[in-house]
Amino acid sequence: xxxxxxxxxxxHMENGQTILQVARAAGIEIPTLCSDPRLKPxxxxxxxxxxxxxxxxxxxxCAFKAADGMVVETHSTxxxxxxxxxxxxxxxxxxxxxxxxxxxxxxxxxxxxxxYNVPIPQIDLPEKLxxxxxxxxxxLNKCIRCGICVKVTQDLQxxxxxxxxxxxxxxxxxxxxxxxxxxxxGNCISACPVDALMTKKETPYKAEEITKVQATCQYxxxxxxxxxxxxxxxxxxxxxxxxxxxxxxxxxxxxxxxYNYVQSEERLTxxxxxxxxxxxxxxxxxxxxxxxxxxxxxxxxMVDIKDKYGPDAFGFLGSGKQTLEAQYMHxxxxxxxxxxxxxxVSSRL
Amino acid sequence: xxxxxEDLETADxxxxxxxxxxxxxxxxxxxxxxxxKKGTKYIMADPRKVGSAKFADIHMQQNLGTDIAxxxxxxxxxxxxxxxxxxxxxxxxxxxDALWDVVKEYTPERASEIxxxxxxxxxxxxxxxxxxxxxxxxxGMGIAQRANAVRTVWTLANLALxxxxxxxxxxxxNPLRGQNNVQGSGDMALNPGWLPGYQMFNxxxxxxxxxxxxxxxxxxxxxxxxxxxxxxxxxGITQMEMSTAAGEGKVKCMYLSGxxxxxxxxxxxxxxxxYCNLELLVVQDLFMTESAKLADVILPAxxxxxxxxxxxxxxxxxxxxxxxxxxxxxxxxxYDITLDLIRRFGEEDYLTGENNKExxxxxxxxxxxxxxxxxxxxxxxxxxxDTRSQxxxxxxxxxxxxxxxxxxxxxxxxxxxxxxxxxxxxxxxxQAEPPxxxxxxxxxxxxxxxxxxxxxxxxxxxxxMKLMPHGIFEINEETAKLYGLSDGDKAKVVSIRGEAKxxxxxxxxxxTGQVYSDFHHADTxxxxxxxxxxxxxxxxxxxxACAVKIVKIDGDSSSAKLAxxxxxxxxxxxx
Numbered sequence: 001x002x003x004x005x006x007x008x009x010x011x012h013m014e015n016g017q018t019i020l021q022v023a024r025a026a027g028i029e030i031p032t033l034c035s036d037p038r039l040k041p042x043x044x045x046x047x048x049x050x051x052x053x054x055x056x057x058x059x060x061x062c063a064f065k066a067a068d069g070m071v072v073e074t075h076s077t078x079x080x081x082x083x084x085x086x087x088x089x090x091x092x093x094x095x096x097x098x099x100x101x102x103x104x105x106x107x108x109x110x111x112x113x114x115x116y117n118v119p120i121p122q123i124d125l126p127e128k129l130x131x132x133x134x135x136x137x138x139x140l141n142k143c144i145r146c147g148i149c150v151k152v153t154q155d156l157q158x159x160x161x162x163x164x165x166x167x168x169x170x171x172x173x174x175x176x177x178x179x180x181x182x183x184x185x186g187n188c189i190s191a192c193p194v195d196a197l198m199t200k201k202e203t204p205y206k207a208e209e210i211t212k213v214q215a216t217c218q219y220x221x222x223x224x225x226x227x228x229x230x231x232x233x234x235x236x237x238x239x240x241x242x243x244x245x246x247x248x249x250x251x252x253x254x255x256x257x258x259y260n261y262v263q264s265e266e267r268l269t270x271x272x273x274x275x276x277x278x279x280x281x282x283x284x285x286x287x288x289x290x291x292x293x294x295x296x297x298x299x300x301x302m303v304d305i306k307d308k309y310g311p312d313a314f315g316f317l318g319s320g321k322q323t324l325e326a327q328y329m330h331x332x333x334x335x336x337x338x339x340x341x342x343x344x345v346s347s348r349l
Numbered sequence: 350x351x352x353x354x355e356d357l358e359t360a361d362x363x364x365x366x367x368x369x370x371x372x373x374x375x376x377x378x379x380x381x382x383x384x385x386k387k388g389t390k391y392i393m394a395d396p397r398k399v400g401s402a403k404f405a406d407i408h409m410q411q412n413l414g415t416d417i418a419x420x421x422x423x424x425x426x427x428x429x430x431x432x433x434x435x436x437x438x439x440x441x442x443x444x445x446d447a448l449w450d451v452v453k454e455y456t457p458e459r460a461s462e463i464x465x466x467x468x469x470x471x472x473x474x475x476x477x478x479x480x481x482x483x484x485x486x487x488x489g490m491g492i493a494q495r496a497n498a499v500r501t502v503w504t505l506a507n508l509a510l511x512x513x514x515x516x517x518x519x520x521x522x523n524p525l526r527g528q529n530n531v532q533g534s535g536d537m538a539l540n541p542g543w544l545p546g547y548q549m550f551n552x553x554x555x556x557x558x559x560x561x562x563x564x565x566x567x568x569x570x571x572x573x574x575x576x577x578x579x580x581x582x583x584x585g586i587t588q589m590e591m592s593t594a595a596g597e598g599k600v601k602c603m604y605l606s607g608x609x610x611x612x613x614x615x616x617x618x619x620x621x622x623x624y625c626n627l628e629l630l631v632v633q634d635l636f637m638t639e640s641a642k643l644a645d646v647i648l649p650a651x652x653x654x655x656x657x658x659x660x661x662x663x664x665x666x667x668x669x670x671x672x673x674x675x676x677x678x679x680x681x682x683x684y685d686i687t688l689d690l691i692r693r694f695g696e697e698d699y700l701t702g703e704n705n706k707e708x709x710x711x712x713x714x715x716x717x718x719x720x721x722x723x724x725x726x727x728x729x730x731x732x733x734x735d736t737r738s739q740x741x742x743x744x745x746x747x748x749x750x751x752x753x754x755x756x757x758x759x760x761x762x763x764x765x766x767x768x769x770x771x772x773x774x775x776x777x778x779x780q781a782e783p784p785x786x787x788x789x790x791x792x793x794x795x796x797x798x799x800x801x802x803x804x805x806x807x808x809x810x811x812x813x814m815k816l817m818p819h820g821i822f823e824i825n826e827e828t829a830k831l832y833g834l835s836d837g838d839k840a841k842v843v844s845i846r847g848e849a850k851x852x853x854x855x856x857x858x859x860x861t862g863q864v865y866s867d868f869h870h871a872d873t874x875x876x877x878x879x880x881x882x883x884x885x886x887x888x889x890x891x892x893x894a895c896a897v898k899i900v901k902i903d904g905d906s907s908s909a910k911l912a913x914x915x916x917x918x919x920x921x922x923x924x
Contacts, residue, residue: 259654261636299693312599322530325709332576341585
C-alpha cells in the first residue's frame with residue numbers, strides 16, 4: 001500500500017492522485033481557488049502550494065502528483081508566507097465589496113484574506129461587466145482569471161459558452177460569451193470561487209442571513225440534489241446544486257430558476273367549493289371553505305355515489321410529481337376505502 | 350431503468366432513440382455529451398436534430414412512427430452477420446426462430462425504404478451496438494407516447510437480448526423518467542393492474558403473462574390481510590378510459606391528486622365534456638389548473654418543498670424531499686389530506702405521527718413491509734447516504750448491510766421468469782392518424798428545456814418566462830414557404846378535434862411536413878389538437894403524432910409578431 005506523509009500524518013494514497021486529493025481524502029484542508037475537483041487541475045492561482053521534502057520550490061498541490069514515501073507540509077511558515085503574498089497580489093486587483101445586490105457573498109478569496117490576515121480595503125469599484133444578460137452577469141473587477149467558468153462550460157456543460165478573449169495576463173483581459181450557446185444553467189456561477197459570476201437576484205438577500213436545506217429537485221427524473229436557500233422572511237431565494245451528489249454539482253435551468261412557483265401569489269391556500277354549475281365555457285365560481293367542511297362534503301358525496309353506483313364509479317388519478325408517501329396513500333384510499341382498482345397516474349402524458 | 354445513470358456514462362456505446370435528454374433530462378444530457386467526448390460511441394435515432402445531435406457519431410433521422418422497422422433492420426443485419434450473443438440467447442431467451450421469422454423481412458435496404466434512413470447508417474449502428482463490450486439503450490416519450498408503444502419497447506428489448514446487452518455495467522434498457530417520481534408512481538401502484546411493488550392480483554392476467562394463478566391470489570391476500578379489507582380481483586381502468594367512462598356516465602366521481610388531465614391529456618375538448626359529466630370532481634393541487642376549473646371541490650396541497658417525503662428517480666434511487674419552508678397558507682401535504690379523509694370514513698388512522706416527519710416515516714415503514722423492492726428503504730439509511738450515492742437504489746433487502754446503497758443494475762443473474770421470449774414485432778402503419786389532403790402536416794408534441802408539464806410550475810418563474818414566454822410551433826423553411834409563414838408569425842394548428850395558437854419558429858432541425866409544439870403553455874393548450882388513439886396494451890395515447898394544418902393568424906403585425914430577440918432561441922425536445 002502506497003503511503004505519504006502530510007503534516008506528520010501518514011496518508012494512504014493511490015497512484016495518479018495529486019497531493020491535494022490525498023490531503024482532502026485524509027481530511028487535511030488546503031486552500032484552493034482555481035482548482036475544482038471535477039475539472040483538470042488549474043495550477044495557476046498558487047493558493048494550494050505546499051512544501052515537498054527535498055525540493056526547494058513550493059509546488060501547487062492540485063497539479064503535483066503524490067508519490068510513495070513523499071513528505072509534505074501544507075502549512076509551514078514558508079508556505080504560509082507564500083500563500084499570504086499570493087492573496088495580497090490577488091487582492092490588489094480584486095473589488096472586495098459585496099455591496100452589489102447580486103453578490104452571493106461567498107468569495108473564497110475574501111475568506112482566505114481574513115484567514116491569512118490580509119487587510120481588505122474598504123473600496124467599492126463600479127462593476128465592469130463581461131457578461132450581462134437577463135439572467136447572469138460577470139464582473140471583471142472581481143475576476144481572478146482562474147478559468148474555472150471556461151472549463152465548466154467546456155468540460156461539464158459542453159456548451160462552450162464562455163471563452164477567454166485575451167490572455168489572462170493582458171491588461172484588456174475579457175471573455176467572449178456565446179449567448180446562443182448558453183442554456184442558462186448557471187453551472188459556471190456555482191463553480192466561480194470569487195463571486196465574479198452572479199445570478200441577477202429576483203429577491204435580494206444577504207449571504208449571512210440565509211439558511212440552506214438540501215432536497216431533491218422538483219422537476220425531471222434525474223433526481224438532482226439541490227440546496228435551497230431561505231432568507232429570514234422565509235422566502236426561497238436561491239437554488240444551488242449539491243456538489244457531492246449524483247448531479248456532480250450541476251443543475252439545469254429549471255432546477256436553478258424554477259422554484260418561484262412554491263411561493264407564488266397564485267398558490268391555492270384554502271379549500272374551495274364550487275357555487276355554480278359546470279359546462280363547456282362556463283366560468284367557475286367558488287367560495288372558500290374550511291378543511292372540515294370541504295372534506296366532510298367530499299366524504300358524504302363519495303358515500304352517496306358508492307351506495308348508488310358501486311366502487312367502480314370512481315376514478316383516482318395521482319401524479320409522478322408527488323412523494324411515494326402521497327402516491328401510496330392515494331392508491332390505498334382508492335383500494336381500501338372505496339374498493340376499486342381504478343387508479344392511475346398522469347405521468348403517461 | 351434496468352441500469353443506472355453512471356452506466357450511461359461508462360457504456361462503450363449509447364443508443365438513444367425517441368428521447369432528448371439534453372432538454373428533458375438536462376443533467377443526464379450533459380453526462381451523455383461528456384461520455385461521447387471521451388470516446389463513447391453515441392448513436393441517436395430521432396426525426397429531429399435534438400440538442401445533443403452534434404455529439405452523435407451516427408444520427409438516424411427516421412420517419413415518424415417507424416422505430417420498429419428501424420430496430421428490426423438493425424437486428425436483421427446483426428443476425429445475418431452472426432453478431433448475436435449466442436451464449437446469452439441460449440441461456441436466457443427463447444423463441445429466437447420466431448424473432449428471425451419476423452426480422453428476416455427487414456433487410457437494411459427494406460428498413461431504409463420504410464424509415465428514410467440510409468441502409469449504411471442502419472448497418473453501422475447495428476455493428477457498433479452488437480460488437481460493443483457494453484452498450485446501453487435509452488429512450489423517452491418518443492417511444493412511449495405512441496399507439497404502438499408497447500410493441501416498440503418489446504422491439505428494443507429484443508435488440509438488447511439478442512446482443513446480451515443487459516445485466517452488466519454499461520448496458521441495459523433505460524427509459525428516462527420525466528418527473529421526479531414517475532418511477533415511484535409505478536412502484537406504488539398508481540396503476541389499475543397491480544398492487545405496490547408490481548404485485549399482480551388478477552389470476553387471468555397473470556396466467557396470460559405466463560405466470561401462476563396462485564401468485565395473483567397470494568398477492569391479493571397479502572394486501573387484504575395487511576389492510577384488513579377485501580380487494581376486488583378485477584383490474585381497474587386507466588386514465589383515458591376513466592375520462593371516457595365519465596363521459597358515458599359510468600364513472601361518477603374522480604379524484605385528481607397533483608394531476609391535470611385537461612391540460613395534459615389528448616383531445617382536450619372531449620376531456621372537458623367528459624369531466625363536466627361527473628357528479629363529483631375533487632382536485633387536489635397547488636394551482637387553479639385547467640382541471641381544477643372543472644372541480645366541485647378544490648383542496649390546496651403543499652408542494653414537495655414543504656414536507657418530508659421520498660421520491661424515486663429514473664435509476665430507482667429513493668431520495669428525500671425535506672421541508673425547506675412551512676406549508677403555504679392552509680395547504681397540507683397530500684398524504685395528510687388522505688389520512689384525514691380516511692378518519693372521516695370512520696377508519697382507524699394508525700399512520701399519522703406526532704409531526705410531519707414521523708407521519709412520512711410511518712407510511713414508508715408500511716411501504717417497505719409490503720413492497721419487496723423497498724424492504725430495506727428507511728429514512729435513516731437514505732440520510733446516511735448523503736454523498737455521491739445520496740439515496741438508495743431498489744431493490745434493497747431488509748437485512749442489507751448498513752452502508753449498502755442498493756442495486757446499481759438489474760438482471761445480473763438472469764430473469765425472474767427464467768428464459769424470456771423474444772417477441773418479434775412487425776412494422777405496421779406508421780401513424781394512427783396519417784396526414785390527409787386537408788390536414789397534410791404531422792404535429793409532434795415535445796418538451797422544451799425551459800418549461801415542464803402543464804407549465805403550472807415553470808410559468809411562475811420570472812426567469813423561465815423571460816427565456817420562453819409562450820408556446821412555439823417549430824417548422825422548417827420549406828414547410829414555412831408552403832404555408833406562407835415567417836419566423837415570429839402568430840399561427841394556429843388545426844386538427845379535426847380542435848385548434849391551438851402559438852408563435853412560428855423556423856429551424857433547420859426538422860424535416861418538411863412536420864410541426865413541433867411544446868405543451869407547457871396555457872395560452873396554447875396544444876392538447877385541443879392531439880388525438881386520443883391508444884396503445885391497445887398500455888392504453889398510452891398517441892400524443893406524438895396527429896394530422897393537422899397550419900394557418901397563419903393575420904392582424905395587427907405589431908401584436909402578432911414578436912421581436913426576434915424577445916424570444917431566446919430555446920431547445921425544444923422530442924421526448
